[in-house]
Amino acid sequence: MTDFGTFLAMGGYAAYVWPAYGAAVIILxxxxxxxxxxxxxxxxxxxxLDQSRLExxxxxxx
Amino acid sequence: MHRFAxxxxxxRLANRIQPWLKALTVLGFVAGLYLALWGSPxxxxxxxTVRIMYVHVxxxxxxxxxxxxxxxxxxxxxxxxxxxADIAAEALSPIGAAFTLIALITGSLxxxxxxxxxxxxxxxxxxxxxxxxxxxxxxxxxxxxxxxxRGQRSAAVLAIVGLINLPVIKFSVDWWNTLHQxxxxxxxxxxxxxxxxxxxxxxxxxxYHLFMLxxxxxxxxxLLLEARLRNQRLAAxxxxxxxxxxxxx
Numbered sequence: 001m002t003d004f005g006t007f008l009a010m011g012g013y014a015a016y017v018w019p020a021y022g023a024a025v026i027i028l029x030x031x032x033x034x035x036x037x038x039x040x041x042x043x044x045x046x047x048x049l050d051q052s053r054l055e056x057x058x059x060x061x062x
Numbered sequence: 063m064h065r066f067a068x069x070x071x072x073x074r075l076a077n078r079i080q081p082w083l084k085a086l087t088v089l090g091f092v093a094g095l096y097l098a099l100w101g102s103p104x105x106x107x108x109x110x111t112v113r114i115m116y117v118h119v120x121x122x123x124x125x126x127x128x129x130x131x132x133x134x135x136x137x138x139x140x141x142x143x144x145x146x147a148d149i150a151a152e153a154l155s156p157i158g159a160a161f162t163l164i165a166l167i168t169g170s171l172x173x174x175x176x177x178x179x180x181x182x183x184x185x186x187x188x189x190x191x192x193x194x195x196x197x198x199x200x201x202x203x204x205x206x207x208x209x210x211x212r213g214q215r216s217a218a219v220l221a222i223v224g225l226i227n228l229p230v231i232k233f234s235v236d237w238w239n240t241l242h243q244x245x246x247x248x249x250x251x252x253x254x255x256x257x258x259x260x261x262x263x264x265x266x267x268x269x270y271h272l273f274m275l276x277x278x279x280x281x282x283x284x285l286l287l288e289a290r291l292r293n294q295r296l297a298a299x300x301x302x303x304x305x306x307x308x309x310x311x
Contacts, residue, residue: 007099007100010110010111010113011104011109011110012109012110013109013110013111013175016111016114016172016174016175017110017111017113017171019171020114020117020118020167020168020171020172021095021099021113021117023164023167023168023171024121024168027160027163027164027167028160028164028273030160031156031157031160032277034156035277035280035281035284036280038281038284038288039280039283039284042284042287042288042291043287045291046290046291046294049291049294049295049298053298
């Protein structure tokens with residue numbers, strides 16, 4: 001078996017070691033992606049609110 | 063005290079340190095994963111399953127540490143009405159729940175080959191599952207009321223009551239006869255594991271800590287901006303209302 005094959009086999013415990021690392025990665029990635037989605041949503045909403053306020057000001061001045 | 067908890071100041075400080083924290087987090091994970099998967103030897107008893115410890119043990123540490131922070135934030139919210147405390151508590155519980163879930167899943171995947179079972183209802187595992195439900199309960203209470211302040215108060219009370227669970231988790235392995243092994247990294251007489259296994263553990267713990275910190279700061283920023291958005295919408299609504307009233311006169 002190649003070196004990499006031995007590494008993947010994890011001494012026969014591949015079925016436990018890799019799912020453990022996979023679960024950690026997936027859960028941390030999910031928490032990060034969720035945070036970024038909420039961050040973008042609030043940034044967009046605030047920007048569009050500012051935009052509409054500017055337009056209203058301009059209309060009032062005219 | 064409130065001077066340091068000024069939301070505007072928090073946002074400026076957060077923007078300045080976030081790029082550094084994120085870079086350090088990535089570096090920490092690269093170094094930690096290298097040490098955990100390549101740069102450390104298999105254990106003479108556990109074989110390669112010892113590598114599960116490097117994602118499991120630090121996750122359990124962070125889960126407990128985050129709960130302590132949640133308890134302190136909740137206490138500051140109830141006692142001092144600290145303006146950032148509720149924001150901090152709301153940002154902390156999903157992160158704590160995530161690390162608790164990682165500890166539960168990875169522990170179970172280690173338990174199967176080493177103990178012969180994915181799960182036992184021993185004191186350590188049961189109290190840790192309770193920690194997970196405390197986090198979920200905190201998140202659920204925050205969203206359960208139309209009046210946000212009421213949700214924050216009930217969630218804070220739950221978080222403070224749940225602090226009792228922390229010493230139970232810590233000492234469960236000494237007080238009861240558990241399948242889970244007692245503390246084995248630091249015992250009386252100092253550190254009791256080999257440096258080749260201590261390093262991956264500490265570097266992964268550092269990376270988890272940095273991840274926790276940077277995601278909590280990011281979520282606090284989002285929550286502050288969400289509050290600002292609610293206020294501005296309310297103000298815009300009131301302006302619209304009063305201008306209609308004037309037009310009607």
